[in-house]
Amino acid sequence: MDRSLSHDERDLVLERFHLLVNAPALFNALVTALELDLFAALSGQPSSFDELRVVTGLPPHSLRVLLHAVCTTGLLERHDGWYTNSPVAEEMLTRDGPDSWRHILVGWREIYYPAFARLTEALKAGTNAALAAHPGDEPTLYQRLSHAPEQEAVFHRAMSAFTLRSVEALVETEEFASVHRLLDVGGGDGTTSARLTARYPQLSSTIFDIPSVSKLAERTTAPDFGDRVTVHPGDLFADPFPAGSDTVLFSHVLEIFSGEQIVTLLAKAHRILPPGGRVLIYGYNVSDDETKGWYSARLSLYLNALASGQGMAYPARDYEEWLRQADFQQVRTLTDYPYEHGLHIGVKLS
Numbered sequence: 001m002d003r004s005l006s007h008d009e010r011d012l013v014l015e016r017f018h019l020l021v022n023a024p025a026l027f028n029a030l031v032t033a034l035e036l037d038l039f040a041a042l043s044g045q046p047s048s049f050d051e052l053r054v055v056t057g058l059p060p061h062s063l064r065v066l067l068h069a070v071c072t073t074g075l076l077e078r079h080d081g082w083y084t085n086s087p088v089a090e091e092m093l094t095r096d097g098p099d100s101w102r103h104i105l106v107g108w109r110e111i112y113y114p115a116f117a118r119l120t121e122a123l124k125a126g127t128n129a130a131l132a133a134h135p136g137d138e139p140t141l142y143q144r145l146s147h148a149p150e151q152e153a154v155f156h157r158a159m160s161a162f163t164l165r166s167v168e169a170l171v172e173t174e175e176f177a178s179v180h181r182l183l184d185v186g187g188g189d190g191t192t193s194a195r196l197t198a199r200y201p202q203l204s205s206t207i208f209d210i211p212s213v214s215k216l217a218e219r220t221t222a223p224d225f226g227d228r229v230t231v232h233p234g235d236l237f238a239d240p241f242p243a244g245s246d247t248v249l250f251s252h253v254l255e256i257f258s259g260e261q262i263v264t265l266l267a268k269a270h271r272i273l274p275p276g277g278r279v280l281i282y283g284y285n286v287s288d289d290e291t292k293g294w295y296s297a298r299l300s301l302y303l304n305a306l307a308s309g310q311g312m313a314y315p316a317r318d319y320e321e322w323l324r325q326a327d328f329q330q331v332r333t334l335t336d337y338p339y340e341h342g343l344h345i346g347v348k349l350s
């Protein structure tokens with residue numbers, strides 16, 4: 001089909017092209033600025049170059065180079081020699097806490113982005129070629145990280161921070177008001193279960209994850225939730241799911257795997273649920289026409305270059321089809337979640 005672009009559309013793509021080809025360097029400048037507390041220092045007040053030298057401890061030439069780089073992104077502004085945060089930087093980059101972008105971007109820099117150097121090789125071979133950089137012989141990054149506890153901690157801090165940015169909308173979904181016993185499959189360090197348990201007094205949760213991650217989950221949840229959040233270490237495919245839950249949640253988990261593996265996992269969930277039990281799948285969805293979603297695209301590429309060598313941010317219709325194949329009924333998708341997320345729901349009727 002021949003479709004000519006308007007001038008505005010062409011200019012937008014051209015501007016994105018120029019940003020894109022410089023983005024790896026600018027991304028690193030942004031992470032460095034976060035690590036040096038630049039945005040926090042500028043919160044609510046302009047600063048001079050000399051004041052920023054004291055804050056960052058950088059030599060003057062290094063600071064000059066860094067400030068120029070961050071100013072080109074629009075995140076910092078410079079007026080009459082004074083530097084200020086842009087409104088976006090003020091809103092998103094000044095606070096440090098468990099959900100801070102610093103944790104997310106340090107994780108992406110340390111673990112995700114080195115792998116992208118092998119993307120062509122990985123996509124040609126159809127395997128996660130970049131996994132070779134991680135010690136061990138297991139087929140996925142998640143399992144291999146258990147041999148490198150410091151990297152595993154960086155990974156889960158980043159995962160947890162990003163999850164905190166999308167989890168509130170999930171937590172407020174009315175489905176959870178009637179959940180009593182949740183099985184949080186691939187529940188990671190427990191961030192999602194902790195938020196749900198804090199919000200719903202009737203809800204208790206069991207986190208199912210590999211043993212090293214289960215230890216992280218125990219450490220984050222035990223002090224605040226006692227036995228309302230428990231862990232059940234195991235392997236998704238090799239071990240049975242614990243029985244006794246009325247709802248099974250897969251949050252940011254199924255997208256790691258192939259369609260066939262996803263049906264296997266959904267069928268396992270179906271087997272342990274009572275009649276009336278539900279399965280909830282939360283994660284990234286590409287648009288139906290598979291042309292939109294920067295966050296989904298990044299995730300899909302990372303999964304295929306590094307994490308598992310398969311999977312993607314599948315569109316909603318794929319999950320709905322797999323839920324039906326696993327015998328779930330009343331299948332539906334809730335949309336309008338942040339960061340390109342969707343929630344897919346199926347009910348076990350009998």
Ligand SMILES: C[S@@+](CC[C@H](N)C(=O)[O-])C[C@H]1O[C@@H](n2cnc3c(N)ncnc32)[C@H](O)[C@@H]1O
Nearest residue numbers: 142163186187188209210213234235236251252
């Ligand atoms: C992307 S993280 C999602 C964490 C959490 N559910 C969230 O939304 O923040 C995927 C989780 O699946 C777990 N996982 C991956 N493969 C697994 C396997 N074979 N058995 C058990 N857990 C696995 C990982 O350890 C990791 O915690």
